[in-house]
Amino acid sequence: MDILFDTANLDDIERLTPIYPVTGVTTNPSILKAEGKIDFYAHFRQIRSIIGPNRTLHVQVLSKETQGMVDEAHRLLDKIDANVYPKIPLTEAGLHAMRILKSEGVKVTATAIYSKTQGFLAIASGVDYLAPYYNRMQSIDINTRETIEALAGFIKRFDAPSKIMAASFKNIAQVSHALQSGADAVTLSPQLLQQALSAPDIITAVDRFLDDWEEIHGTTELPFE
Numbered sequence: 001m002d003i004l005f006d007t008a009n010l011d012d013i014e015r016l017t018p019i020y021p022v023t024g025v026t027t028n029p030s031i032l033k034a035e036g037k038i039d040f041y042a043h044f045r046q047i048r049s050i051i052g053p054n055r056t057l058h059v060q061v062l063s064k065e066t067q068g069m070v071d072e073a074h075r076l077l078d079k080i081d082a083n084v085y086p087k088i089p090l091t092e093a094g095l096h097a098m099r100i101l102k103s104e105g106v107k108v109t110a111t112a113i114y115s116k117t118q119g120f121l122a123i124a125s126g127v128d129y130l131a132p133y134y135n136r137m138q139s140i141d142i143n144t145r146e147t148i149e150a151l152a153g154f155i156k157r158f159d160a161p162s163k164i165m166a167a168s169f170k171n172i173a174q175v176s177h178a179l180q181s182g183a184d185a186v187t188l189s190p191q192l193l194q195q196a197l198s199a200p201d202i203i204t205a206v207d208r209f210l211d212d213w214e215e216i217h218g219t220t221e222l223p224f225e
């Protein structure tokens, strides 16, 4: 199972990567907007130095044209590092760019997936990850769980190398539903995980254990001997 941070915030990545079992970082231009006018390539090199060589780093291209997407993907690989996964929106131009990049052996993440059609085209093109937008699909009344199940079924049936990396989450229930439906990976804001672990019931349970111990032993530590 892959859990990725959908953020470009250096402080959060640095502080939370050792705590949570994350396997990578994803961003898009809207996520980058939250960081202000960053020094783009230097920022991603810094993210890479924090997460290390074994986690995956997914960075989106901006161009809407095939050649522009291919050129930008090459620039990402050149200026950040050769292991970056260029994120390419699955438009017609994007599909063409993905096929060119895959023929060159580049790892690709297909993004902006709202439908099974986009999904099976990404799978048939041999992309490494495809990113269905969970909350955005649900907001326009698309059955997101059924879409992920169908895509996971295609991957299994055709023995395809692609992995489903569900994205666009607004609550933690959506994240577990995506995983239950067959997503291999989920990318989410670290704050969603932090909120989930600070639920009042969890805090109360932990406090009550401590109160019960202290009531009998007069201390909140285990004995040393």
Ligand SMILES: O=C[C@H](O)COP(=O)(O)O
Residues within 6 Å of the ligand: 006, 027, 028, 030, 111, 133, 135, 136, 167, 168, 169, 187
């Ligand atoms: O890159 C994809 C994002 O996860 C989309 O998330 P969003 O719907 O919160 O903008």
